[in-house]
Amino acid sequence: MLRILLVLLFVVFVYSHEESGPWSCESGSEIRVESEFQPGLITLDGHADDWKSIDGSHFSLLLALDPDAENEFNGGKMTVKSVHDGRDIYFLLQVDGDYAYFNGEGNKCPSVALMYQIGDDASYHNMGGCEEHSTSCTNKTCKGHEVDIMHFSIGNAIPGRLYGGNPIDNRDGNGGDRFGHLVDLYAWNPHCRYLDGTGPSGSVNDSSAQNDWKGAWWHSSFTVHSGFVKDESPYAENGKKGTYFFEFSRPLRTMDHLQQDVQFTIGGSSKMSVAFWYPVDGQPWHGSGHYSVNCDWVPIDISQSSSLSGKSPDTASNSSWNVASAFSLILSVAALCVSVFVSYRVLHPKNVQFTPMEDL
Structure with missing residues (x-):
């Protein structure tokens, strides 16, 4: 099972990072995401009702390898929202798109990924930017180029159900998800990418690693709000117009001690990116179907509590x-x-005044 996951990840990421020409990027410095302090607000179920009061950041989705405006995703912009409760951080990704779902065929369904800078030298371009080849990249030769990745391919995921970290895969000490393919990864470049807890051949793996992410998805065309079971696949009619919602959470701090997870700090800032795959015109997605919210890192600010925000x-x-x-x-x-x-x-x-008893 672990080998199958690794092969699938190789196909998803490596072939989606074969560039056709010189890399260029014109990133707006004003682009950023804010994670507000909102305890007790979010229920992780794929529904966006509890996010209505939260402001989001809106991004054009451009091809990750050729970020020109003419290649913008025709479904529309992606909205990214985030909050935290002091312990966990939550994300909502919202993007318009005709419903497309084929059970068990991940590349015929939409897919999303979040990527974060861990190492100080890790670049957005080339997924960390380590120049070593797959046969020579290690935690020593690529030190400082680590990035943290969460990838959710919904081909085996029931809408509204939770996926990600589970007792079976966490018991085995890796970041896999054998049920819904919401996996926890780290990488140094597109060719050196591994599930948390695993690594290059001959490296010392760590049995205490785990998948710290949880998530769910939904589409606005669904007429059932209470949830589905697998036998109801494909859950709606393909081609129906609507909006996809992808909802995720993870602890701000994890037990990672191998430089495989980003660590968020309240009042601090991190660097992130969002990727989106979609079967354009019904065709299985591949390299040309890989979109991104920006051609460089997007800062994410982890706000303090409202009573202290904006004050020194x-x-x-x-x-x-x-x-x-x-x-x-x-x-x-x-x-x-x-x-x-x-x-x-x-x-x-x-x-x-004293009154004698005999006068009473």
């Missing part, structure tokens, strides 16, 4: 001090008032 540590500290000072003043005034009242009662007791 000194400003937040001063604000806390002002609140504490005001509270202390109120307590002091209240204590003074009580002291004055007690003193008055002691020094000026109320005289009560």
Whole structure:
């Protein structure tokens, strides 16, 4: 099973990175994604209802290997939204597209991937940019070029159901997903790419590695909201117009100690990219079907809580001090008032006239 996954990944990524000419990129510096602090807001089910109040970033989808405007995906732009709750980070990818689904045939169904910079020298272009060949790339020869990848191919995934990290694959110590192909990978270049916990021939693999991602997908043409089972495939009529939704989550920090997972920091920034495959005109996707939201890394900012966002540590500290000072003043005034009242009662007791018992 692991060998089958690796072969499939080789076909998906290597052949989608055969360039036809010199590489050029004109990236807008203003492009970025913000992950807001919104605890308890998102349910991971593929539905976008709970994302309506979250602002998103909108991207044109251009061919990853030839990012010219004339090659833009004809379905429309992709919206990327993100929030975090202080423990997990969540993503929603939303893109218009006619429904296309063929059970068990991943390259006839849409597919998405998220990629993040891990190593300081890791470039977006060439998936990390290590110049070593597949026979010579190792964690030493390609040190600093590590990228983290999550890839979701929905050909075996039921809409609305969770996929990704599961006890069986995590028990085996790798980032695979034998049920829905939502896999956790790392790479140094398109030819040196491995499931978490695995590596080049002869390398020391780590049995404690796991798939830290979970995710689900949905399409707006579905008439059933409660969910499907596998026997209902293909779930809707192919060709129906609508919108695809891909929803993912992962802990901000993972137990990775082999430089195979990106580590997010609240208040910090990371670099990411999003890839999208689609069977254009009903044809199985390949290199020309690989789109991207940008031709370079897109910054993602992990916001602090709303009470601290936009404030420096000194400003937040001063604000806390002002609140504490005001509270202390109120307590002091209240204590003074009580002291004055007690003193008055002691020094000026109320005289009560004595009445003998026999006069009652």
